[in-house]
Structure formats: structure tokens, C-alpha cells
Amino acid sequence: MFFSSSKYRKTFLKSMLFVLPGVAITVIFVIYPVINTFWLSLNDWNGVATSPVSWVGLNNYIKVFTSEKFWNSMLNAVYFMIGGFVVLMPVAFGMALLVTSKIRFTKFFKASYLMPVMLGTTAVGLMWTFMLNSDFGIFAQFLRAVGLGDAVINWLATPTVNIWCVVLVNEWMYAGYNMLIFAAGIVAIPGDVHDAALLDGCTGLKKVIYVIIPLCKNMFMVFSVLCVTGCLKAFDIVWAMTNGGPIDSSATPAVLLYTQGFQYKLMGRSSAIGIILLVLGLVLSVLLNNVIFKQDRE
Amino acid sequence: MKKRIAAVLLSAAMVVTTLAGCGNSSSDPAKKDSGSKDAQAETDYDVENREYKDVKITIHTRWDTGDVSGPLYQNIVEGFMEKYPGIKVEQINIPTESEWLNSESVLMSDKDSMPNIIVEYGGSRTAEYVNSNLIVNMDPYYEQYPEWKESFNSMGDSLTDYSSYGAEGTYGVPFTAYQVMLFYNEDILSQNGIDPASIVSWDDLMAACEKLKANGVQPFEMGEKDDYRFGHLHSALNYKTFGCDMAEKLGSREVSYDGEEQTEIYQMIIDAYEKGYLGTNLLGNDDGQERALFNTGKSAFLFMGTWFCAEDHTGLELFENEKIHALRMPYVNEEYKLNDMGGGNEAYYAVDTGDADEVAASVLFLKYMTSESVVKEFVEGYPTPVCVNVTAEGGNYLSQEAAEIIAETEDVRGDIENYDSATHMINTVRQALQSIAMDADAKSVGKTIVDTIKQYE
Numbered sequence: 001m002f003f004s005s006s007k008y009r010k011t012f013l014k015s016m017l018f019v020l021p022g023v024a025i026t027v028i029f030v031i032y033p034v035i036n037t038f039w040l041s042l043n044d045w046n047g048v049a050t051s052p053v054s055w056v057g058l059n060n061y062i063k064v065f066t067s068e069k070f071w072n073s074m075l076n077a078v079y080f081m082i083g084g085f086v087v088l089m090p091v092a093f094g095m096a097l098l099v100t101s102k103i104r105f106t107k108f109f110k111a112s113y114l115m116p117v118m119l120g121t122t123a124v125g126l127m128w129t130f131m132l133n134s135d136f137g138i139f140a141q142f143l144r145a146v147g148l149g150d151a152v153i154n155w156l157a158t159p160t161v162n163i164w165c166v167v168l169v170n171e172w173m174y175a176g177y178n179m180l181i182f183a184a185g186i187v188a189i190p191g192d193v194h195d196a197a198l199l200d201g202c203t204g205l206k207k208v209i210y211v212i213i214p215l216c217k218n219m220f221m222v223f224s225v226l227c228v229t230g231c232l233k234a235f236d237i238v239w240a241m242t243n244g245g246p247i248d249s250s251a252t253p254a255v256l257l258y259t260q261g262f263q264y265k266l267m268g269r270s271s272a273i274g275i276i277l278l279v280l281g282l283v284l285s286v287l288l289n290n291v292i293f294k295q296d297r298e
Numbered sequence: 299m300k301k302r303i304a305a306v307l308l309s310a311a312m313v314v315t316t317l318a319g320c321g322n323s324s325s326d327p328a329k330k331d332s333g334s335k336d337a338q339a340e341t342d343y344d345v346e347n348r349e350y351k352d353v354k355i356t357i358h359t360r361w362d363t364g365d366v367s368g369p370l371y372q373n374i375v376e377g378f379m380e381k382y383p384g385i386k387v388e389q390i391n392i393p394t395e396s397e398w399l400n401s402e403s404v405l406m407s408d409k410d411s412m413p414n415i416i417v418e419y420g421g422s423r424t425a426e427y428v429n430s431n432l433i434v435n436m437d438p439y440y441e442q443y444p445e446w447k448e449s450f451n452s453m454g455d456s457l458t459d460y461s462s463y464g465a466e467g468t469y470g471v472p473f474t475a476y477q478v479m480l481f482y483n484e485d486i487l488s489q490n491g492i493d494p495a496s497i498v499s500w501d502d503l504m505a506a507c508e509k510l511k512a513n514g515v516q517p518f519e520m521g522e523k524d525d526y527r528f529g530h531l532h533s534a535l536n537y538k539t540f541g542c543d544m545a546e547k548l549g550s551r552e553v554s555y556d557g558e559e560q561t562e563i564y565q566m567i568i569d570a571y572e573k574g575y576l577g578t579n580l581l582g583n584d585d586g587q588e589r590a591l592f593n594t595g596k597s598a599f600l601f602m603g604t605w606f607c608a609e610d611h612t613g614l615e616l617f618e619n620e621k622i623h624a625l626r627m628p629y630v631n632e633e634y635k636l637n638d639m640g641g642g643n644e645a646y647y648a649v650d651t652g653d654a655d656e657v658a659a660s661v662l663f664l665k666y667m668t669s670e671s672v673v674k675e676f677v678e679g680y681p682t683p684v685c686v687n688v689t690a691e692g693g694n695y696l697s698q699e700a701a702e703i704i705a706e707t708e709d710v711r712g713d714i715e716n717y718d719s720a721t722h723m724i725n726t727v728r729q730a731l732q733s734i735a736m737d738a739d740a741k742s743v744g745k746t747i748v749d750t751i752k753q754y755e
Contacts, residue, residue: 046426046721047403047406047407048406048407048426048427048430048432049406049407049408049409049412049430049432050409050430050431050432051426051430063753067753133582134579134582135578135579135582135583154579154581154582156581156582157523157581157582157735157736159736243396245523245525245729245732246523246525246581246729246732246733246735246736247729247730247732247733247736248729258400259725262399262400262403262404263396263399263400263403263722263725264721264722264725264754265403265426265721265722266722266754267407
């Protein structure tokens with residue numbers, strides 16, 4: 001029936017023509033690499049173009065799941081998520097409230113909040129590496145000046161402390177970017193809702209809790225998905241500040257993926273980490289969508 | 299039904315696109331082999347008398363344009379392109395060691411992205427490329443130009459001989475050489491009543507460190523943020539304690555990384571670390587900061603390769619007043635007094651990309667680069683030991699002191715981890731040694747290395 005009408009047939013073929021480039025790009029740049037990575041994760045390969053690839057089945061996955069380094073990197077990803085939800089989300093939301101409110105200098109606030117993300121990760125990473133240097137960094141010098149020299153430690157070389165430093169720098173950097181997500185939600189709230197709230201005497205914090213936050217739930221969902229997937233694949237800021245070291249103590253799964261592949265030349269194991277991250281990212285996104293934010297859609 | 303047909307057609311389109319992606323010539327080993335054979339069949343080893351027209355070669359290096367050597371390397375490239383206008387040399391220069399190594403790994407993972415010439419330190423990493431038939435065997439070219447082969451000294455042999463990895467032939471063209479030495483600040487030592495001539499053994503050095511520390515002077519300020527620093531110390535102490543043969547013994551696993559001998563070496567480093575001799579901010583400083591601290595009189599000693607002599611010391615008072623001097627790395631066992639860490643520093647390897655013109659142009663570039671006049675000009679601007687026999691004038695007082703020490707050296711080896719057939723060893727050992735700066739004990743250092751080896755088997 002569909003093809004019996006030449007009009008529909010033409011429309012269908014035309015639409016296919018428009019769809020095909022997108023499909024082809026997705027297949028070449030997303031689906032094929034994923035399939036290839038999955039296949040590679042079942043093999044051993046040293047990353048040299050003409051070297052043989054040998055089948056090892058699930059061995060790479062077993063090695064990854066029994067590796068202390070992997071679980072340490074997952075813990076670091078969890079620290080990133082905790083930082084994301086406990087620090088970044090409230091700060092970004094607060095900043096969004098500020099720049100959408102009717103106060104003066106909002107343009108200045110917007111520009112200054114966005115400045116860190118515009119600097120670029122490497123610049124931010126290097127800048128904070130110098131600031132956190134325990135010899136000549138500004139924090140060390142300040143602490144020594146106020147008589148708290150004993151509190152000066154090598155922040156970026158002390159396990160757990162180093163990853164938290166990176167997490168906090170990451171939140172500092174991306175607060176402005178995430179502010180835009182929440183600001184978009186806040187400005188989309190119709191004016192009459194604000195008027196109705198005002199008539200009901202709902203102002204200030206009450207208005208934020210009972211009006212703005214519920215109406216921005218979709219923005220929180222967007223933030224959550226971006227945060228979870230972003231934390232799993234965090235690489236650049238970690239690499240710029242600590243290179244994942246010392247001895248992999250601040251490595252995230254993405255850093256581990258890179259080092260296993262290009263330093264240790266274990267492309268199979270590196271691919272297995274990639275597939276694990278992909279599956280984990282998908283599962284967590286689906287869970288967030290279908291469990292935590294399900295009620296809202298219903 | 300028609301919907302199903304449409305769905306099938308769309309799926310077919312997707313599969314065809316996927317297969318098109320899979321059918322990339324670079325991932326077809328059979329095609330690669332035939333290409334390579336074609337290139338070999340066409341090979342004319344007389345690269346100097348070949349016609350080159352619009353040939354482009356890429357060289358992947360660690361050259362640093364900000365370093366003293368940077369402009370000298372650029373002169374080599376420009377001089378070559380001027381002499382051979384049919385060849386264009388493009389450079390990928392990444393000065394930071396880890397980034398350079400990672401970048402090379404990425405480029406060498408696909409035949410289409412491979413540079414024509416790579417710089418390497420030899421060892422298992424390069425052996426993997428050699429055994430994958432990606433590196434050009436230089437023997438036929440040396441047969442064509444025997445005088446070229448004869449122009450090299452023996453310092454770079456370890457970078458070109460892969461027979462211990464099962465590869466016959468000569469791979470790569472060695473260029474610069476080095477030896478790890480102990481540099482000291484004459485003023486600091488004399489102010490603290492230490493005679494540098496008295497420092498010949500490790501115990502002498504530790505005694506000097508004790509004296510300095512007691513007087514509030516920092517002996518070393520090592521930059522272990524760059525984990526090769528303890529890596530080099532570990533290699534040098536091995537050669538000074540057990541002789542250079544230890545490299546092969548560890549490489550073949552005849553000696554274990556958690557055995558008595560190695561634990562002894564880790565303990566020596568730990569003892570020095572615990573007494574605070576090695577640095578005050580080991581994991582916070584990198585090797586650049588380490589040198590800067592030494593150059594500005596903040597530490598008495600610097601344990602470093604001879605490339606330090608060739609660096610830009612303009613404006614540095616200590617250097618201008620000739621207050622920095624070189625000593626041979628102190629021995630632990632007197633028997634191995636003249637065994638040292640050193641040898642060929644870097645070699646240039648022509649990559650067999652399967653294109654005969656590119657391979658010939660690459661070999662020609664290496665021949666030009668290691669020709670007497672070019673090396674002489676390079677060494678006069680950057681006084682470092684080289685693997686080519688040249689008599690260069692000039693250099694600075696420190697490089698001359700270093701040259702005198704090198705002249706007496708009996709045996710050298712490079713990074714000890716590189717004698718192992720597993721490529722990961724250099725990272726594995728260096729990372730485990732870095733844990734010393736995080737208070738790990740000798741047993742756990744050895745255990746970490748052995749456990750990691752098992753994980754990667």
C-alpha cells in the first residue's frame with residue numbers, strides 16, 4: 001500500500017535521500033567504531049599496524065574486572081559524580097538564579113561565570129597546577145603567610161586529595177557552562193506562573209523550592225545525564241593536572257583506557273574498558289530517564 | 299510487506315556502508331604485505347642517485363624549538379630540502395617525552411598515519427616495530443655506502459642491533475649519545491668542606507649528603523614527577539652494583555624484580571629518600587624544575603645525562619663562572635667503577651610505509667643528517683656526545699669534562715627496563731619506583747613490579 005502510490009514512493013525516496021547521509025555518518029563514526037572496539041576487546045593486539053591480532057575471548061574483561069587499577073579509577077569517577085551532584089549542581093543552579101534575576105550587572109556575572117570554560121581545559125589545568133604547587137603556589141604561600149605551613153601538603157601528589165583537587169577544579173571550570181542549562185529552564189517558566197506565585201505570597205526561597213525547581217525538572221534531568229556520562233569519560237582535566245598519577249592514583253576510567261592502550265600497548269584491554277564505559281553510560285542514562293525522572297513524565 | 303522491503307533496503311545500505319568502512323586498505327594485512335613487497339622489489343639502494351619529484355616525508359621527533367638544539371635541527375631539515383628540492387620534509391615535533399611516546403603509538407597503529415621517520419630510544423618498544431616489519435633494515439644501504447657505516451662509533455650499537463629480539467640486520471641510524479653523570483656545585487661543596495675528588499663511591503656520596511643535610515643544605519632536588527628520574531637512578535645503581543650485564547639478566551628474567559639484588563637497589567634509593575637527600579618536593583617537581591633548582595644553587599648535586607652540558611645556560615652565574623662540574627656516577631661495587639648508564643641516546647628509524655620513493659627519501663635524509671659536516675655543525679652548536687665520528691671544535695668546559703669521563707668508560711647500557719621483551723616494563727618499573735616517594739618499602743616495590751608483570755602476561 002505504501003509503495004502503490006507514486007506520490008508516497010517519491011516522498012519516501014526523497015526522505016531516504018535526506019536520511020541516508022546522517023545514517024551513513026552515524027554508521028561510520030559511531031556504530032562501526034563501537035563494533036570494531038567490541039571485536040578488539042575480545043582480542044589481543046599491541047597497537048602496531050602490521051602486528052597480528054589474536055582471539056582471547058572474554059579474557060580482557062576478566063583482567064579489567066580483576067584489576068585494582070580499574071576499580072580505583074571507577075572510584076575516582078564516583079568522586080567526580082559526587083562532586084557533580086553535591087557541588088556543581090547547586091552552584092550552577094544558584095548562578096543561573098542570579099543571572100536570570102532582575103539585578104544589575106547580570107551581563108558581567110554571565111561573562112565572568114563563563115570565563116573558565118572559555119579558557120580551555122589545558123590552560124585551566126596548568127593554571128591550577130601552578131596554584132596548587134606546594135612550593136611556590138598561591139595556596140601554599142598563603143597558608144605559610146598565615147602560619148598554617150603545616151597544612152601545606154603536595155596536594156596533587158597525595159592520593160585521594162589529588163583527585164578531589166581535580167574534581168573541584170572541574171566544577172569551577174564547568175559551573176558557568178551548566179549555569180546555561182539551568183538558566184534556559186528558568187527563563188522558560190511563563191511570566192504568569194511567577195505572577196500567580198507572587199499573588200499566593202510565594203516568594204524567595206519558597207518560590208525556588210515550590211515553583212522553579214519543579215518546573216526545571218527537565219533541566220535537572222539533562223544535567224544528570226550529562227554529569228553521569230561526563231564523569232565516566234572525564235579525561236582532559238585529569239590529564240592536564242596529574243596525568244592520572246602518581247602511580248595511577250588519580251586516573252579515571254578514560255585515563256586508564258588511554259594509558260593501557262597507548263602506553264602499555266594493550267589495545268584489547270583498552271577496548272574492553274571502552275566497552276564497559278559505554279555500557280555503564282547507557283545503563284545509567286536509561287536508569288536516570290526511566291526510574292528517577294519517570295514520575296515527572298507520567 | 300513493502301515496509302519490510304524498505305527496512306531491509308535501509309539495513310542493506312547500512313551494512314554496505316559499514317563494509318565500506320571495514321574495507322579500508324590500511325586494515326588489510328594482505329594488501330599491506332603486497333605493497334611492501336612491491337616497494338622492496340622496486341628498491342634501489344643508491345638513494346643519492348635517484349630522481350625525486352614532489353616526494354613528501356614526515357618525521358616524528360622530540361625536537362624542541364625552544365631548546366638550544368631546536369634551531370640546529372631546523373637547519374638540518376632546511377639544508378636537506380635545499381640540497382634535494384624534490385623532497386619536502388614535514389615535522390611533527392612533540393618535546394614532552396610522554397606525549398611524544400603516546401603520539402607515536404597512535405600514529406604507528408595505522409599504516410596510513412605512520413610517519414616516514416621516527417625517533418626512538420631502542421629497546422622493546424622499537425623491537426615491536428622491527429618485528430612487525432615496519433622498520434627499514436639499513437644493511438643494504440650500508441653495503442651501498444660502506445663509508446657511511448664506518449662513520450659511526452660503537453656508542454649507538456645498542457639502538458640498532460635487535461638480534462636479541464630475534465631480528466637480524468641493522469635498524470635505525472644512531473645520532474646523539476649520553477652518559478649519566480653526577481654534576482656538583484663547586485661553591486656549595488667547598489663551603490661545606492667537601493672535596494669533590496673524594497666522592498668516588500656511593501658511600502662517599504651518602505656521607506657528603508649527610509654532611510650537607512646537617513649543614514642545612516639540600517643535596518639533591520630530584521623531579522620525580524617525571525618518573526624517569528628514579529628510573530634512571532635505578533638503572534645506574536644496577537650497573538654500578540652488579541655491572542652492565544644486569545640489564546640482560548633482568549631482561550631475560552634470570553634475575554627477578556622482587557629478588558634480593560633488586561631489593562638491595564630499591565633499599566639504597568629508599569635510604570637516601572628517607573634521609574631527605576633526594577629532594578624536598580619529589581612528586582611536585584619535574585625534571586625542568588630539578589635542573590632550575592640546581593642551576594640557581596638550591597641543591598648541591600644533580601644526577602643527570604650529559605645532555606645537561608649542552609643545554610642553554612646563558613645568564614646562569616654558576617655556569618658562567620664555571621662553578622658546575624661533572625663527576626663519574628659513584629660506584630657501589632668498585633669492580634664496576636667504569637660501568638655506566640649511557641650509550642646511544644636516540645636513533646632515527648626509517649619506516650617502511652610501502653612507498654619506495656618515501657623510503658628512499660627517508661634514508662637519504664638520515665644519510666644527510668649523519669654526514670660529517672652536518673654533525674660537526676650540530677655538535678658545535680649543541681656540545682653533546684654523538685654516535686658519529688667527528689672532531690668538533692668548541693663546546694663548553696662542562697661538555698669537555700664529560701667527554702673526558704666518557705673516554706674512560708668501559709661498558710654502558712641504557713634504561714634497564716628496555717632490555718625486557720615486554721613493552722610495558724618501562725612504565726611498570728618507573729611507576730613502581732615512583733611509589734618510593736610515597737613511602738613504599740623495598741619489598742612492595744618489587745612485588746608491585748612482579749604482580750604487574752603477571753597481570754600483563
